[in-house]
Amino acid sequence: MSALTLYRAHGSGSGDVADGLLTMLSVAVVCLLAAGYGRGVQELWARRGRGRVVAGRRATAFAAGLVVVLAADQGPVHRLAESSYAGHMAQHMLLLLVAGPLLAAGAAGLPLTLAAPLPVRRLLARVRAAAPVRRLRRPAPYALLAAGAQTLALWLWHLPGPYVAAVDRPVLHAAEHLSLVAAAWLLWAPVLGPARHRTPPPVSLLLLVGTMLPASALGAALTFAPDPVYPARVLGADPLADQQLAGLLMWAPMDLVVLVAALAVFLGWLHRLDRERPNSLVTARPGRPAAPPATGTATEGMVR
Amino acid sequence: MSTTTSTAPGVGRDDLARLAEHWAEPRSLRAWLTTVDHKKIGRRYLVTAAFFFVLAGLSALVMRTQLARPESGVVSPQEYNQLFTMHGTAMIFLFATPMLFGFGNFLVPLMIGSRDMAFPRLNAFGYWVFLFAGLFMWASLPFGAAPNNGWFAYAPLNQVQHNPGLHMDVYALGLLFLGISTTAGAINFIVTALKLRAPGMSLNRVPLFVWAIVATAFMVVFALPALNADNAMLFFDRRFGTHFFDPSGGGNVLLWQHLFWIFGHPDVYIIVLPALGIVSAVLPAFTRRGVVAYSLIVLSIVAIAIISFGVWVHHMFATGLPQLSYSFFSAASTVITIPSGIQIFAWLATMLLGRLVLRVPLLFVIGFVVTFVLGGVTGAMFAVTAFDQQVTDSYFVVAHFHYVLIGGAVFPMLAGIYYWLPKITGRMYHEGLGRWAFWLAFTGMHVTFFPMHLTGLFGMPRRVYTYRSEPGWDGWSLVSTVGSYLLALGLLLVLVGVVHAVRRGRPAPADPWEGDSLEWSTASPPEPYNFPVIPRVHSLHPTWDARTVESTTTGATADRVLSEGRRTLFTSELDARTERAVEMPEPSFKPLVLAGALLVFFTAMLLAAYPIAVLAVLVVAATIAAWLWPSRRPDEELGLAS
Amino acid sequence: MKTTAQTTSRPARRQRRPRTMLPLLYGLLLLAGCSGGSPSALNPAGTGAARVSGLWWLLFWISMAVFAEVMALLAWALVFRRGAARVRHGQPLRFVTIAGAGLPFIILVAVYGVGLRDLAALGAGPGRDAVTVEVTGHKWWWEVRYAGASGATANEIHIPVGERVRVRLRTDDVLHSFWVPQLMPKTDLIAGETRETWLEARRDGSYRGQCAEYCGTQHAHMAFLVVAEPRADFDAWLARLDAPARAPRTEAERGGQQTFVQGTCAACHTVRGTGAQGQVGPDLSNVGSRWSIGAGAVPNDAGHLGGWIANSQTVKPGNAMPPQPVDAARLPDLIAYLRSLG
Amino acid sequence: MTDRGGVVAAATGVAALTTEEPVGRPAGWWGMVMFVATEATLFACLLGSYFYLRFQFGPQWPPGGVDKPKLLIPLLMTAVLVPSSLPVVWAEHGIRRGRRGRLRAGLAATLVLGLTFLALLAIEYAEDLKHFTMTTDVYGSLFYLITGFHGLHVLVGLTMIGWLLAASLRGGSFGSHRHERVRNAAIYWHFVDAVWVAILFTIYLSPRL
Numbered sequence A: 001m002s003a004l005t006l007y008r009a010h011g012s013g014s015g016d017v018a019d020g021l022l023t024m025l026s027v028a029v030v031c032l033l034a035a036g037y038g039r040g041v042q043e044l045w046a047r048r049g050r051g052r053v054v055a056g057r058r059a060t061a062f063a064a065g066l067v068v069v070l071a072a073d074q075g076p077v078h079r080l081a082e083s084s085y086a087g088h089m090a091q092h093m094l095l096l097l098v099a100g101p102l103l104a105a106g107a108a109g110l111p112l113t114l115a116a117p118l119p120v121r122r123l124l125a126r127v128r129a130a131a132p133v134r135r136l137r138r139p140a141p142y143a144l145l146a147a148g149a150q151t152l153a154l155w156l157w158h159l160p161g162p163y164v165a166a167v168d169r170p171v172l173h174a175a176e177h178l179s180l181v182a183a184a185w186l187l188w189a190p191v192l193g194p195a196r197h198r199t200p201p202p203v204s205l206l207l208l209v210g211t212m213l214p215a216s217a218l219g220a221a222l223t224f225a226p227d228p229v230y231p232a233r234v235l236g237a238d239p240l241a242d243q244q245l246a247g248l249l250m251w252a253p254m255d256l257v258v259l260v261a262a263l264a265v266f267l268g269w270l271h272r273l274d275r276e277r278p279n280s281l282v283t284a285r286p287g288r289p290a291a292p293p294a295t296g297t298a299t300e301g302m303v304r
Numbered sequence B: 001m002s003t004t005t006s007t008a009p010g011v012g013r014d015d016l017a018r019l020a021e022h023w024a025e026p027r028s029l030r031a032w033l034t035t036v037d038h039k040k041i042g043r044r045y046l047v048t049a050a051f052f053f054v055l056a057g058l059s060a061l062v063m064r065t066q067l068a069r070p071e072s073g074v075v076s077p078q079e080y081n082q083l084f085t086m087h088g089t090a091m092i093f094l095f096a097t098p099m100l101f102g103f104g105n106f107l108v109p110l111m112i113g114s115r116d117m118a119f120p121r122l123n124a125f126g127y128w129v130f131l132f133a134g135l136f137m138w139a140s141l142p143f144g145a146a147p148n149n150g151w152f153a154y155a156p157l158n159q160v161q162h163n164p165g166l167h168m169d170v171y172a173l174g175l176l177f178l179g180i181s182t183t184a185g186a187i188n189f190i191v192t193a194l195k196l197r198a199p200g201m202s203l204n205r206v207p208l209f210v211w212a213i214v215a216t217a218f219m220v221v222f223a224l225p226a227l228n229a230d231n232a233m234l235f236f237d238r239r240f241g242t243h244f245f246d247p248s249g250g251g252n253v254l255l256w257q258h259l260f261w262i263f264g265h266p267d268v269y270i271i272v273l274p275a276l277g278i279v280s281a282v283l284p285a286f287t288r289r290g291v292v293a294y295s296l297i298v299l300s301i302v303a304i305a306i307i308s309f310g311v312w313v314h315h316m317f318a319t320g321l322p323q324l325s326y327s328f329f330s331a332a333s334t335v336i337t338i339p340s341g342i343q344i345f346a347w348l349a350t351m352l353l354g355r356l357v358l359r360v361p362l363l364f365v366i367g368f369v370v371t372f373v374l375g376g377v378t379g380a381m382f383a384v385t386a387f388d389q390q391v392t393d394s395y396f397v398v399a400h401f402h403y404v405l406i407g408g409a410v411f412p413m414l415a416g417i418y419y420w421l422p423k424i425t426g427r428m429y430h431e432g433l434g435r436w437a438f439w440l441a442f443t444g445m446h447v448t449f450f451p452m453h454l455t456g457l458f459g460m461p462r463r464v465y466t467y468r469s470e471p472g473w474d475g476w477s478l479v480s481t482v483g484s485y486l487l488a489l490g491l492l493l494v495l496v497g498v499v500h501a502v503r504r505g506r507p508a509p510a511d512p513w514e515g516d517s518l519e520w521s522t523a524s525p526p527e528p529y530n531f532p533v534i535p536r537v538h539s540l541h542p543t544w545d546a547r548t549v550e551s552t553t554t555g556a557t558a559d560r561v562l563s564e565g566r567r568t569l570f571t572s573e574l575d576a577r578t579e580r581a582v583e584m585p586e587p588s589f590k591p592l593v594l595a596g597a598l599l600v601f602f603t604a605m606l607l608a609a610y611p612i613a614v615l616a617v618l619v620v621a622a623t624i625a626a627w628l629w630p631s632r633r634p635d636e637e638l639g640l641a642s
Numbered sequence C: 001m002k003t004t005a006q007t008t009s010r011p012a013r014r015q016r017r018p019r020t021m022l023p024l025l026y027g028l029l030l031l032a033g034c035s036g037g038s039p040s041a042l043n044p045a046g047t048g049a050a051r052v053s054g055l056w057w058l059l060f061w062i063s064m065a066v067f068a069e070v071m072a073l074l075a076w077a078l079v080f081r082r083g084a085a086r087v088r089h090g091q092p093l094r095f096v097t098i099a100g101a102g103l104p105f106i107i108l109v110a111v112y113g114v115g116l117r118d119l120a121a122l123g124a125g126p127g128r129d130a131v132t133v134e135v136t137g138h139k140w141w142w143e144v145r146y147a148g149a150s151g152a153t154a155n156e157i158h159i160p161v162g163e164r165v166r167v168r169l170r171t172d173d174v175l176h177s178f179w180v181p182q183l184m185p186k187t188d189l190i191a192g193e194t195r196e197t198w199l200e201a202r203r204d205g206s207y208r209g210q211c212a213e214y215c216g217t218q219h220a221h222m223a224f225l226v227v228a229e230p231r232a233d234f235d236a237w238l239a240r241l242d243a244p245a246r247a248p249r250t251e252a253e254r255g256g257q258q259t260f261v262q263g264t265c266a267a268c269h270t271v272r273g274t275g276a277q278g279q280v281g282p283d284l285s286n287v288g289s290r291w292s293i294g295a296g297a298v299p300n301d302a303g304h305l306g307g308w309i310a311n312s313q314t315v316k317p318g319n320a321m322p323p324q325p326v327d328a329a330r331l332p333d334l335i336a337y338l339r340s341l342g
Numbered sequence D: 001m002t003d004r005g006g007v008v009a010a011a012t013g014v015a016a017l018t019t020e021e022p023v024g025r026p027a028g029w030w031g032m033v034m035f036v037a038t039e040a041t042l043f044a045c046l047l048g049s050y051f052y053l054r055f056q057f058g059p060q061w062p063p064g065g066v067d068k069p070k071l072l073i074p075l076l077m078t079a080v081l082v083p084s085s086l087p088v089v090w091a092e093h094g095i096r097r098g099r100r101g102r103l104r105a106g107l108a109a110t111l112v113l114g115l116t117f118l119a120l121l122a123i124e125y126a127e128d129l130k131h132f133t134m135t136t137d138v139y140g141s142l143f144y145l146i147t148g149f150h151g152l153h154v155l156v157g158l159t160m161i162g163w164l165l166a167a168s169l170r171g172g173s174f175g176s177h178r179h180e181r182v183r184n185a186a187i188y189w190h191f192v193d194a195v196w197v198a199i200l201f202t203i204y205l206s207p208r209l
């Protein structure tokens, strides 16, 4: 994926070559994904009708997600990321909070499977049906796995050692971005993905808030640290301020996105409960004339 | 108790007799000490918390008397410092939270159609611990050894080298002790609300008050540990020479503040959420309709519970942390006003559409709206960091938090007291007395605390035992003092009103207000088993809903009568489908013994009598072991292989 | 339905009282606060406080508008939704969302923006070669030194008017907070760390400051005075801070000095240029010219000074200075001497 | 669990009262889970304090010439404590099928492992105390408070296990229909176990990172 990492310390030729190769590779992967998804969706729509199974907005979301992935590694964002830690953090947040959710909203599982060649499809089916995988896909283990993956990716890549290594080596850098996008995709799939793959709302709620907390903790640690934690060469002109800003960038947008998502999940849940088990108020309170005609569904007390 | 025992629609006479027999508690000292009835425990919480309120309020009156004039000598600085610390600590920890837990204890099982809390004996234990912890802390005052470092007890003034004596040991141990009760209560509320709801009461039919209590309980579970960790470290620093908050040993004084406010900020919402829940519970009866926008209110409750964990640094805006972090916490603190705004406007809309019945509870609700909004907007002002840095730690802050605490918590509690008094005591209160109490308390409140905005802006710092007259604070301070006496008079009338109702009040009908929630379908006061038939709920307003009412009369079924033994019903967590009937525990001495052993433990720790503390721990362990010891059953009933 | 019968309209009218009264009160009282010598944040004399004062009025009027809105709705309900009104069963979700969330959100975003601007303004410290005051908090007085000057004073800070002066804050014991309402919002003094703030007075005058973080028994009496004066006066004052204290001139003063240096006083206090070099209490080299005794506890005059020396515990209970066994005959000399230091 | 209606009918009948057969989660389970949640938060606060104090302290950590913690004993402790969850799981599965023998054996094995852990902790302390104590500096304070607090939890967990063992030895206590207490104690023990991993990382490994 990553095309980043022009050279800082030693802009040697081998770096450029590796860099170019990686850029090509990442573009190729994105193209491949786009092609596969497109083909799958086309086939689905051809069989079931346009906009069925995978809604149009899902397809749009997926495309947007791919564009964001590409954009995050190129052009202005990329230059920003080169110049400071905070810029780099902004790039990571773009991948985690924009690209990941968009890709997840694309509901890519089915289209991609359809587009895959038959043997691959068989293999996938077998894997999916295997007992351990089935167990893993139950809501609670899945949530633990997704939360764990995101937390691990976030913490690991922002520890000083791994972070510096990633800045210095294009391959690691690519791995870093890949793992961030993948973790985010995994995390948001049960929240934004197709209805049949969603975890129950309470689980989603806990999953989101539970993932937010360790991320916030890391953000807070960076914001409040009295001295730079990273070597000066990966930090901007004012190292401490750069680190604080980066911490805040990790902290605030994540909290905001998760908060909004969690509340949306919650509201959706209440509404669904309400549809499934409507409030009845069959007659009015005792001793009063009948309430406005209300059969089964509520006119009172509940939001429709 | 009341006379309605003999019959109930939908239940046969013998069923009722069996219920009465299984749930009966004789009137004896033994029964008094061993009871596990949530209604009695709830009542005790209310009375005990009110007692601590009076103590803390009287401390405030002494403080106000001292502050009436510049350089007066009513109390010494050392005494004043203990008084304001005990006032704040007791109001927050021994009055506000326990009082609301009292309401919760009495009401949650009644509102959700259950016969008791999920863990009745734990409930009794929680009460005893609360009582003992409160007495433990107050007992230090006559000895001149009460906490003296403000209710948030900043380091390093809480360290032994700056603050010798037992003062802060009482604080640390007292709050740790009390924490046991609060945690136990919170867990009990959560499990009760998850498992004991009447069949059919899916989450979208849960009364707002119960939502509020559950959200609060979750906040307690996740916020209180920060305070406990803080106090444990404090006690170790003071007693065993560790260095957590001691810069000379590598410690850090701001760690105390971070941990305290990570608890402290959620705590103010722990106090206000159930109070807002009371408002939502009272309004339907006095507007003759359900509260508008139920799901938005529930959403606000959840949003407040989540966001409140992310704003703690707004209490540390002057400590010189990175400005960037201030901009974040400023934003978060600003955002948290929005869910409160939603609730305020939902209530206003309810009043605008309903038909107002202007009885005392509604008066207090209106007083609440006026006062809470004023206190809320000053809170929103503090969220703006630059302004907060000017007024923090001044009387402006004192004004803010009394507006939100008295307006946002005490007024709703008073509304609740008048509203549920018939249910709790079986007696009606005196309306005229209630109105007088309201107007005195309302006027007194504003006369006391409004001027504090001004003295704060005029540069008066808080927590000063006296002041000189040159800065020009004396006039307004005197006004505050006068107001505080008015307020006290109003509260005295509340007390008189309650006593009058208990002694002389008219007997209350089961449903004097035509309220909408299930507690009004029980007798006043409720029978020990609450509901002869556990209802099947079809609506958010069960007592206004014919199908729900029918489910306890003509539609009563045996699986909801459960008269064989002390039983109630378990339902599934989310959609409240019937799961099974469960046996509830009998009265027991063990909760009291356990709490007593803990009291011995904490007292021994305070006085450094460690061998006794060890003994107490052994008693604690033995009591718990006996408490949970499984009763012996035949093998086939246990289900043993081979 | 006995409950609905009580429908007098009196409470409704009373209810409206706060709506009209409170803003009025506010206005009047704030005017009162702006007059005279009160250390009011609304009577700013410094750049920092002036900014915050502007911010305050913005916040005030917005709050009043919000409050008025709520009161108007409440009053409407109380007047028109009483008695026989028919209950309406709508769910005005849009009203709740817009009034409770939408409008507040817009207001709050605006306020937040202004707040950030002001926060940044408060954060913009003085230039590198600004006058630097080193303030150390003690239980319960302020030690004041100047970068580049050797002497120290207590509870009184002189600054040149119209200049941005750096204030470096440390504490010797517990937390304190540095607050001069008319000049600058607070900055806490954190044990084990150094904090910085700045002062900039726009007009000359004396501004009362006070410790604003609870710091123990005598937190109430931990005030100080900031004196903003023209640059020349300030320079002269600072020069005196670098020089030895004024020598005694009269017989009485000489006797007093002797008592001071040979008695217990010298164990704790310094007077520059004498044998008294104690480090525990405040430097007394210019005590005669200070505005108060005991960090704002009592005025600085002969009577109070005598009382303080004899037993400061009756004046400011709990402070670190024990009662002094000065023999009554020598006390007047001692007072004369101290009064002469300035 | 498939035939809901039947289960409900059976569950509310008199017979059901004499079992704790899992129709939905029992209250005790929720109680224990919430208790563990609040305890976990407590440990999170302590470990958070550790990192906070460390970052605020400065680059050299541990301060004042104390060596970085040695890993041998802690790793041994891990090797003892983490697997000790297995016999609990095994015992719990056993009693669910009514095998009292497995319950007893599993609990006994856990008891032994847990006690070994505490013994190793004692050895570790004896070694460390020669170099620094709780009052040396904030590092010592954190080290002993956190490990000691965890040790206390192990002790409490072992008390529970011992208590279960005693009850199961008496007979008439647990069986396939009644094992809620076993399950709850097991949850607690797993928690104590998991917390140790976090402590290992924080106290012993992180100073080397």
Ligand code: HEA
Binding pocket: B268, B269, B271, B272, B314, B315, B317, B333, B334, B336, B337, B338, B340, B341, B342, B344, B372, B373, B374, B375, B376, B377, B378, B379, B380, B381, B382, B383, B384, B388, B391, B392, B393, B397, B400, B401, B404, B405, B408, B409, C066, C070, C100, C103, C104, C105, C107, C108
């Ligand atoms: C019940 C308790 C309670 C409640 C509900 C609140 C509510 C709020 N509080 Fe308060 N607070 C305290 C109790 C409480 N507080 C206490 C005890 C302290 C001091 C502790 C100490 O130092 O001793 C304190 C201190 C305190 C501070 C620190 C001050 C300082 O020490 O410098 C801050 C700073 O941001 C703050 C903010 C807020 C905010 C933003 C709200 C918001 O939740 C308020 C939201 C409500 C409204 C805003 C009104 C209704 C809304 C509308 C009508 C919509 C329109 C509104 C706008 C557009 C503004 N509070």
Ligand code: HEA
Binding pocket: B053, B054, B055, B056, B057, B058, B060, B061, B063, B064, B084, B085, B087, B088, B089, B091, B092, B095, B096, B149, B150, B151, B152, B398, B402, B405, B406, B409, B410, B448, B462, B463, B464, B465, B484, B487, B488, B489, B491, B492, B495
């Ligand atoms: C729920 C919380 C709560 C409540 C209800 C109150 C209620 C009151 N508070 Fe207080 N207060 C706090 C929480 C609360 N307070 C906190 C947290 C602090 C900060 C402490 C700190 O800085 O550490 C504080 C601080 C505080 C101060 C600042 C002290 C200082 O900084 O120096 C003052 C000063 O006036 C004050 C006054 C009052 C008064 C007059 C009341 C009145 O409302 C009290 C009225 C009640 C009664 C008087 C008792 C009831 C009376 C009867 C039933 C009748 C019997 C009465 C008679 C016979 C007269 N409080």
Ligand code: CUA
Binding pocket: C137, C140, C175, C176, C177, C211, C212, C213, C214, C215, C216, C219, C220, C222
């Ligand atoms: Cu120094 Cu308060």
Ligand SMILES: [Cu+2]
Binding pocket: B264, B265, B268, B311, B312, B314, B315
């Ligand atoms: Cu707060």
